[in-house]
Amino acid sequence: MEKHNKNQIWRCGSFYTVAFLILHGFDLVGVEPSSNPKRSIFVLKDSPERQELLQAFNYAQEDSPNCLVDFRKAVTVIKDLKQKLYQEK
Numbered sequence: 185m186e187k188h189n190k191n192q193i194w195r196c197g198s199f200y201t202v203a204f205l206i207l208h209g210f211d212l213v214g215v216e217p218s219s220n221p222k223r224s225i226f227v228l229k230d231s232p233e234r235q236e237l238l239q240a241f242n243y244a245q246e247d248s249p250n251c252l253v254d255f256r257k258a259v260t261v262i263k264d265l266k267q268k269l270y271q272e273k
């Protein structure tokens with residue numbers, strides 16, 4: 185699911201994980217093709233907060249303040265990510 189390198193770049197194939205991280209301030213660097221033609225890899229600028237945010241995204245309780253986001257912003261981020269996916273293919 186992830187790769188990390190010295191350039192502080194993080195790659196992830198999980199659409200909603202990436203959307204969540206963008207909603208928490210991560211920058212999308214690009215979208216790369218995957219070895220599976222039906223999937224893509226999202227490239228994000230990494231942050232020291234990533235591990236903590238992923239922990240919250242995957243395991244926090246339902247009403248945890250770490251997981252709450254503005255739904256209107258979430259809709260916008262999801263639309264933008266889908267647009268970038270279609271541009272990439």
